[in-house]
Amino acid sequence: MTKKIDKRDWSKPWKNPIVLMWFGVLMAVLMTNFFMVGMAISTNPGLVIDNAYERGKNHASIIAHRQEMERMGWQLRVDMPVLTVGKSERVTLDILDRDNRPFDVDSATLYFYRPSDRNLDGELVFQSAGASGQYLADFELPVKGKWDLIVEVVKGDKHYSIGRSIMVQSDS
Incomplete structure (x- = not known):
């Protein structure tokens, strides 16, 4: 073999x-x-914080503020339709306390941020709808894509806020 x-x-x-x-x-x-x-280079969101160091130092106070918001038990219910570029939509805000009862606040504001262009950032003040705890605003965004939203309500010295990101659709 x-x-x-x-x-x-x-x-x-x-x-x-x-x-x-x-x-x-x-x-x-x-x-x-x-x-x-x-x-990473071509899709850079360009989000820049002018005072990142100062904001980082305040991290403990931010956590304490969140815990205070949880203790208050307020609920913000935002009804926001799917937004389309250049089309105004009605946004409604319902504010409830810990026991699910509506109550009025001193001010309610919607802050909107475009991560890629700070020149498009802005704010919109909600107007009372007449009923307790109900607020309305007509809202329009000029550019399609990702937007970050924060709804903040103030009653006396208490602040409560929620945030989320949305995608604005093109008009076609």
């Missing part, structure tokens, strides 16, 4: 399948990293 003898020369690195496999893995990782860096 004849033995099969392996006559391949594995001493040349570029002919060794293990070396080729590791080289392929390295190239795949590098290509993925270049793609991710390119996407």
Whole structure:
């Protein structure tokens, strides 16, 4: 019986399948990293905070404020339709206490932020709808895409706020 003898020369690195496999893995990782860096640069939201250090120092007070809001037990119910560019929509706000009873506040404000362009940031003051704890505002955003919203109500020295992000649809 004849033995099969392996006559391949594995001493040349570029002919060794293990070396080729590791080289392929390295190239795949590098290509993925270049793609991710390119996407990070081209999709930069541009959100800049002027005083990031000062804001970071206030982190403990922010946490304390959140705990105070939880103790108050207020509920803000925002009815916001799907927004379309250039189309005004009615936004309603219902404010309830811990026992689900509506109550009035001194002011209710909607702050809107465009992460990629601070020149589009603004605020809108809600108007009373006549009933206790009900407020209305007509709201329109000029550009499609992601927007961050914060609704803040003030009663005396107490502040309560909620936030969320929305996507504004194109007009077509």
